[in-house]
Amino acid sequence: MAAALRAPCALSRPSTVSQFRQQRTGAVAVRAQKVEAQGAAASGAVLDQPARQPSPAINLIQPVTRWPEGIPPAMGGHFMPSGAAAPLSQSKGPGIDIHPLMFTYPAGGNDVAVQIYDSDFAAVAGLAEYVAKASAEAIAARGAFTIALSGGSLVKSLAGLVGRSDVDFSKWWVLFVDERNVPLSSDDSNYKAAHAELLRKVPVPANQVLAIKEGLPVQQAATHYAGQLLELPASVLPRTADAWPVLDCVLLGVGPDGHIASLFPNRKETAATEGWVLPVSDSPKPPAERITLTLPVINAAKNVAVVALGQGKAEVVQRALEVQSLPGALPVQLVQPAGGKLSWVLDQASAAKLRIPEWAEGSKKFPRSENPPKSA
Numbered sequence: 001m002a003a004a005l006r007a008p009c010a011l012s013r014p015s016t017v018s019q020f021r022q023q024r025t026g027a028v029a030v031r032a033q034k035v036e037a038q039g040a041a042a043s044g045a046v047l048d049q050p051a052r053q054p055s056p057a058i059n060l061i062q063p064v065t066r067w068p069e070g071i072p073p074a075m076g077g078h079f080m081p082s083g084a085a086a087p088l089s090q091s092k093g094p095g096i097d098i099h100p101l102m103f104t105y106p107a108g109g110n111d112v113a114v115q116i117y118d119s120d121f122a123a124v125a126g127l128a129e130y131v132a133k134a135s136a137e138a139i140a141a142r143g144a145f146t147i148a149l150s151g152g153s154l155v156k157s158l159a160g161l162v163g164r165s166d167v168d169f170s171k172w173w174v175l176f177v178d179e180r181n182v183p184l185s186s187d188d189s190n191y192k193a194a195h196a197e198l199l200r201k202v203p204v205p206a207n208q209v210l211a212i213k214e215g216l217p218v219q220q221a222a223t224h225y226a227g228q229l230l231e232l233p234a235s236v237l238p239r240t241a242d243a244w245p246v247l248d249c250v251l252l253g254v255g256p257d258g259h260i261a262s263l264f265p266n267r268k269e270t271a272a273t274e275g276w277v278l279p280v281s282d283s284p285k286p287p288a289e290r291i292t293l294t295l296p297v298i299n300a301a302k303n304v305a306v307v308a309l310g311q312g313k314a315e316v317v318q319r320a321l322e323v324q325s326l327p328g329a330l331p332v333q334l335v336q337p338a339g340g341k342l343s344w345v346l347d348q349a350s351a352a353k354l355r356i357p358e359w360a361e362g363s364k365k366f367p368r369s370e371n372p373p374k375s376a
């Protein structure tokens with residue numbers, strides 16, 4: 001990947017919003033069906049390797065939702081970076097001997113739009129464009145825009161929205177993809193981080209920012225948060241025919257273990273098929289108590305972006321985009337919005353381990369491909 005994408009003129013670190021704006025075109029969009037540079041006016045990144053045939057080890061696994069005879073042998077391990085199958089796991093722990101159908105991939109699988117920016121700063125500007133577009137569309141359609149924010153490293157990526165006079169923040173309703181069950185003043189609070197980086201700098205009305213209620217046991221905190229969402233009228237938060245809320249935009253971070261929101265690998269909350277908001281009382285990542293939107297809520301959204309920037313995300317990005325895991329082992333692979341669009345926002349550092357020349361035609365259904373397996 002590092003060889004496949006090169007940036008002839010590295011972008012300098014912007015210190016102002018206008019510099020963010022100047023860099024906002026710096027994307028290379030890699031669509032599911034083809035890989036193409038976006039022209040000279042884009043990042044300057046060049047795809048300079050001839051297309052290669054996909055490795056025979058790729059696309060072995062059919063993205064069916066259930067396997068009639070349980071988990072196929074090939075699912076016992078990941079594929080190695082070389083393309084060879086990793087040894088089958090002998091583990092008796094979660095992921096092998098758990099109820100075999102606790103997790104399933106959603107049927108179908110989406111195309112995913114992967115945007116790779118020259119720098120984290122260009123990615124921040126590109127993300128602002130993405131959100132601004134989603135905001136404009138929603139406000140034009142029904143006069144409101146609902147956006148769910150993750151915590152962690154994602155929050156700093158929101159900086160490109162500050163100072164944008166073309167975004168009508170007065171129509172925004174801000175939710176949290178997940179939240180830690182801590183006081184809002186705590187350094188662990190996702191609300192506190194979002195407030196510091198974005199919400200205090202843009203004119204979103206305070207009553208349209210839905211924060212967790214402090215001081216409740218985690219179960220009650222989740223119920224209370226779900227109640228706040230349920231109270232929103234359909235003009236603000238429409239519902240699907242199955243009564244799932246349709247958020248306009250969900251911004252997900254992804255942990256090095258593949259978790260999104262507070263949905264961790266092989267956990268019951270990750271497998272939940274009911275409920276809008278769940279408590280997590282024993283998160284493997286501190287703090288232990290959290291609340292989280294469920295996968296069905298995330299997958300009912302119109303626009304879902306997985307934002308992963310920096311070298312520290314390179315491994316999980318490669319695993320998530322190029323290696324189909326046992327369902328539940330990489331929760332980010334379960335993100336497949338049914339009626340919406342899925343995007344990944346990367347920079348060169350986080351994309352460094354991808355093997356884009358091998359993303360042959362038709363092979364980027366997510367996760368992995370719909371190519372038939374070599375043997376059934």
Ligand SMILES: O=C1O[C@H](COP(=O)(O)O)[C@@H](O)[C@H](O)[C@H]1O
Pocket residue numbers: 149150151152153154177178179180190252253254255256259260261262285
């Ligand atoms: O704990 C959390 O982690 C994830 C990922 O965070 P990152 O710092 O590794 O990017 C985050 O998306 C989630 O909202 C947060 O609560």
